[in-house]
Amino acid sequence: MDTHPSSSLADPRLDRLAELAVRVGLNLAPGQELVMTAPVEAIDLSRRITEQAYRAGASLVTTFFSDDQAALARYRHAPEESFDAAPGWLYDGMAKAFRRGAARLAIVGDDPTLLAGQDPDKVARANRARSAAYRPALELITATAINWTLVAAATPAWAAAVFPDLPEAEAVARLWDAILAASRADQPDPVGAWAAHNAALMARRVMLNERRYAALRFRGPGTDLKVGLAAGHAWMGGLSTAKNGITGNPNIPTEEVFTTPDARVTEGVVAATKPLAYQGTLIRDIRVRFEAGRITEASASTGQAVLERMISTDEGARMLGEVALVPASNPIAGSGLLFFNTLFDENAASHIALGQAYSRCFVDKALSPEALDAAGANRSLIHVDWMIGSAETEVDGLDAEGRAEPLMRRGEWVR
Amino acid sequence: MDTHPSSSLADPRLDRLAELAVRVGLNLAPGQELVMTAPVEAIDLSRRITEQAYRAGASLVTTFFSDDQAALARYRHAPEESFDAAPGWLYDGMAKAFRRGAARLAIVGDDPTLLAGQDPDKVARANRARSAAYRPALELITATAINWTLVAAATPAWAAAVFPDLPEAEAVARLWDAILAASRADQPDPVGAWAAHNAALMARRVMLNERRYAALRFRGPGTDLKVGLAAGHAWMGGLSTAKNGITGNPNIPTEEVFTTPDARVTEGVVAATKPLAYQGTLIRDIRVRFEAGRITEASASTGQAVLERMISTDEGARMLGEVALVPASNPIAGSGLLFFNTLFDENAASHIALGQAYSRCFVDKALSPEALDAAGANRSLIHVDWMIGSAETEVDGLDAEGRAEPLMRRGEWVR
Ligand SMILES: [Zn+2]
Ligand SMILES: [Zn+2]
Ligand SMILES: [Zn+2]
Ligand SMILES: [Zn+2]
Structure with a gap:
């Protein structure tokens, strides 16, 4: 054998x-x-x-x-x-x-x-x-x-x-x-390819951290969504340095840069661009309306009951805990597959997550629970990523006065 | 796959x-x-x-x-x-x-x-x-x-x-x-077969424990060996009751009843009846002479250097720590195979082990180290079983005065 x-x-x-x-x-x-x-x-x-x-x-x-x-x-x-x-x-x-x-x-x-x-x-x-x-x-x-x-x-x-x-x-x-x-293992120099990829992700993180947007706006078929960013937020993605001083990539593959929203600010409508696999059920054609941060309407063509049970898990389950930007033309999206595995599916497109926020997506890595609450970092027992990006997605960064700068057009970075 | x-x-x-x-x-x-x-x-x-x-x-x-x-x-x-x-x-x-x-x-x-x-x-x-x-x-x-x-x-x-x-x-x-x-798993009622087998092993243990022999004598081609039994020895084999109160068979298969010799008493010559696999080397045709408990001569047709290194591990490595009786006609011996695995090979024939003795092979399970020494229980870093029994082996039990009772003839129990 x-x-x-x-x-x-x-x-x-x-x-x-x-x-x-x-x-x-x-x-x-x-x-x-x-x-x-x-x-x-x-x-x-x-x-x-x-x-x-x-x-x-x-x-x-x-x-x-x-x-x-x-x-x-x-x-x-x-x-x-x-x-x-x-x-x-x-x-x-x-x-x-x-x-x-x-x-x-x-x-x-x-x-x-x-x-x-x-x-x-x-x-x-x-x-x-x-x-x-x-x-x-x-x-x-x-x-x-x-x-x-x-x-x-x-x-x-x-x-x-x-x-x-x-x-x-x-x-x-x-x-x-x-x-x-x-995973870029099919390339002639995978380690070199990852160095270049990590550098590109780092350049996005640096740019986004310098811009310090107050919010993002997503537009596309069925989507017109404003996502507030938490005060003091930091963009993460790619390389990460552990407390033992070693810098590596916690996920292979990874395509996202991500940060923590101010969960109270989310406003508008959003349509999922891929089915969501949740606890063995495939939820298709999710459409959701957020008002003052909370989901007030939610529908799906299949799995609506599971969707409703999911967002009823607790108070934070109908609010955002993560927003992540992924260009439409990445190797995972290019496969056209649904992997039923977060490591792949969340890296195939820009996404949001309902539920628990990441406390480390802040400039200050040691914020107290009270400070996290004050910044609008969400709390929940769940953290469910679902894809809202596609080759038709446009993303703007908004400053505190609401002035927009284009970040993505037709699903690709323009900044 | x-x-x-x-x-x-x-x-x-x-x-x-x-x-x-x-x-x-x-x-x-x-x-x-x-x-x-x-x-x-x-x-x-x-x-x-x-x-x-x-x-x-x-x-x-x-x-x-x-x-x-x-x-x-x-x-x-x-x-x-x-x-x-x-x-x-x-x-x-x-x-x-x-x-x-x-x-x-x-x-x-x-x-x-x-x-x-x-x-x-x-x-x-x-x-x-x-x-x-x-x-x-x-x-x-x-x-x-x-x-x-x-x-x-x-x-x-x-x-x-x-x-x-x-x-x-x-x-x-x-x-x-x-x-x-x-393992008796090929029988129609394996659990019943093990009950019968355990009862047979228990009957031998009871008989040997009642006889309280001072020594055993092995005879066969190349073998005439006296093995002293430790004062207060107890025969073990088959079922064992753990301190949590549960009684089971620690080895599947098992064929042996075994006890602890008085290592100082071993006397005579013995020829192995099967090759001994030790640390990747096959030692063939072992012949050994014991005098006053210690090996004084040792030869082998192949692997003699490994044999000599083994018995030179420490002082106890050239003295006995176990003696075990196994009838020649048991299912493992019947296979005629050398398994290179103690669980099988030591259950194919009567055997002795050089090295460390079992402290639980005593009527009193809580003997002090000093009491174990006084009884002649051997100490060593090694415990190496090797087979000395065959269908030509005769085993006698000797009382304190040296009077012999036949235990095995032509390799089979007669008592
Ligand atoms: Zn993510
Ligand atoms: Zn996530
Ligand atoms: Zn044994
Ligand atoms: Zn043994």
Whole structure:
């Protein structure tokens, strides 16, 4: 038996992706330990990353493989109490590794429909138990105490969701092509390509941070939306420097520059430009009206009930927590695919997110909860990105007096 | 891609082995957590065990897959310092799980030649670092604080070592046949077969414990050996009750009853009846002379240098730490195979072990180190089992005055 996906045995693009993950995503330091998670179907990429990590001087690479079949066996056969259990001892161990300086890499390749047929109450309870147990480790990641990165691998179940009409081998090969192109691993000099890409993202961040717009205005078919920007906001995107001093790319791929809106200011109408996959349901043709920051009307051609339940999660669920600008002509959008995976879909087009805001999208990285509230940073249990950009989108930056400067025309940067 | 070994997809014997592992090996309690380790090539068996564990009421099953390719990448590419590193944070987490009541299951399927070509100094350092980091968890296992078990899966690399002349698929199928037969999973009622087997082992233990022999005498071609038994010794084998009160079979398969010798008493000559695989080398035709407990002469037709290095590890390495009785006609011996794996090879024939003794093979389970020394329980960094029994072996029990009672004739129990 061999656990290599057959399509990838001798594909040099996979070694380039592994090298990108270690050198660009993590920027792994010599002597640094690495904790990796991966679906077991991604073992081929995990091996290549392990090799690259040791070549980069890793002291130790420890990989946890997840197995969808074992996860399903739990839903099918475990007793009721199981769904309130979580391996806290393992997550505590991972947090200990992070505090001792380990870096973190996750290979993403989840089956977006894995739990679609399971009891939603069990799913919710298991997620809650897992989230509570994982919180100490996750907080070290979200606070960027350490360098971490996400990178993707084409698994058969994910490929089947993206290419439902293709045979498995072809679907996996097509998804690999899309992942490798989006991750710039198909280019002759991927590390150089990422340096150029990071420089371009940084130039946008610097420009936007210098302009200090009070708001953005999005226009397009079905869209005329004003998004206020929080006082003291900072644009992020591309490279990020962790508190351990290491600068890397937490997401491979990434195309967005993003910041935190003043959630109280959002006004107007907006039409989604792609379907939104939410908890196993595809919500199509979302149209929403914001008044004084809050959604007052919401419709969808399919999944409207799920949309309404989503925005009713809590008070912040019908207000914005993120706004992100992505040019229409980027490698992910170019694929024309819906990936059912945030790492890809949120980087395919300009987007907004309902729900929780990022506290680090501020010039002052140590704002108090009260100061964040005062700036209009939203709070919610959810953070759901949905795409509002296309090749027909126009974006203006507005100053405090409402004077407009063009930022994007026909979906492309003009500034 | 599918990670099932092709030979096992629809083999009901594998579900029986999984059921044996959970019900007989662990005797898993409802609500108990399970920590499993497995070579990634054994994922099919690990899934079946996961299902059986949840059916038995497990609250949570967490599996760590090991990957030989990642282990080799470390030897090939990691910096020098790596070989003194170990994931202590993970082992500490496992120890925490055990202290919270988790059971432990290991699927055995190691490639016996994996590290044969690697720098022995790096191998030794990595083993030492791992052993030190794993000690807190291992001590909970060796002290049987919790119920634990070992069970085997046929992996391609292991099968290639056992059947070097067969094509991979056939070698794996043949090794599975041998594992399933040895584990009694090929029988119509495996749980019933284990109940009968455990009862037979228990009857031998009771008989031997009642006889309270002072020594055993082994005779056969090249062998005339007296092995003293420690004062206060107890025979073990088959079922074992952990300190959490759960009774299970720590090894599947198991055929031995065993106890602790008085290491100072061993006298005579002994010829191994099978080659000994030690650290990647096959030592053939071992012949040894014991005088007053210590090896004074040792020869082998191949691997003599390795044998001499082994018995020179420390003072206890040339003295006995275990004696075990196994009838010649057992399912493992019946296979005629050398497995290069202690779980199988030590259960194929009566054996002795050089090195560390088991402190629990005493009537009093809480003897002090001084009391263990006084009883002649050996101490060493090694514990190496080697087979001395065959269908030509005769074993007598000797009382304190040297009077002999026949125990085995032509390799079979007569008492
Ligand atoms: Zn975003
Ligand atoms: Zn987002
Ligand atoms: Zn033994
Ligand atoms: Zn032994």
